[in-house]
Amino acid sequence: MTLSAQLTHFGIHAVDLDRMVDFYTRVMGFVVSDSGVGRSGARVFFMTQNPECHHQFVLFDGRPADVTYNPVNQISFRLDSLDTLKGYRQALIAEGITEHRVTDHGNAWALYFKDPEGNPVELYTDTPFYTPQPCGEPLDLDQTNDQILATTEAMCRGRPRFMTREAWMQSIQDKLDAR
Incomplete structure (x- = not known):
């Protein structure tokens, strides 16, 4: 029997739950x-952007305000397009969140920022290419989509083991089938 698990949602504890919601x-x-209210007595909010998925993200009360480190490494959201990534950037700027790291990973274009409680958040969209990771080059979201695509393709083709996203996906499927 082959076991397979699909990540569908995650939850984090918040210091100021109402602000995070x-x-x-x-x-x-x-x-x-x-x-x-959950069994522990903590308030909980289930959230989604997909009517087929009851919840993709859950916020709970209960994160102590005096924790000396952030227990959340990264919260990542996959977007449907480069235009959506650019739109989120504008929404964050309008919200006053202007400290961003914008990165071309070759296989994805990403925007990193911190949410109101300092949790690292990544918004990303896949590119049509694969390149070995880690890879992180500067990304200028003020360029046109065609310019960004051409820059990414040139960068990926200059790295070892370049392939299209479709070829990479097939290689992963082959590995999964071989289990």
Whole structure:
């Protein structure tokens, strides 16, 4: 028997739950699909952007304000297009979140920022290319989509083991089938 698991959602604890729910609904575009109080007594908000998925993201009360490190390494959201990535950048700027790291990973274009509680967030969209990771080159989202695509393709073709995203996906499927 082959085991397969698909990541569908994740949850984090918040210091200021109401502020976090506001940010992720108003700025990030999630809707609250359910809310209540869990068995532990913590308030919980289930959020989604997909009507086929009850929740993709869950926020809980209970993160201590005095924790000396951020227990969240990264929250990543895959977007449908470069235009959507650019749109989120503008929404973040309008929200006053102007500290961004914009990166061309070769296989993805990404925008990194911190949410209201300092959690690292990545917004990304896939490119049509594969290049070995880690890879992180500067990305200028003020360029046209065609300029960005051409720059990324040239960068990827100059690195070892270049292939299209489709070829890479097939190589992963082959590995999965061989299990």
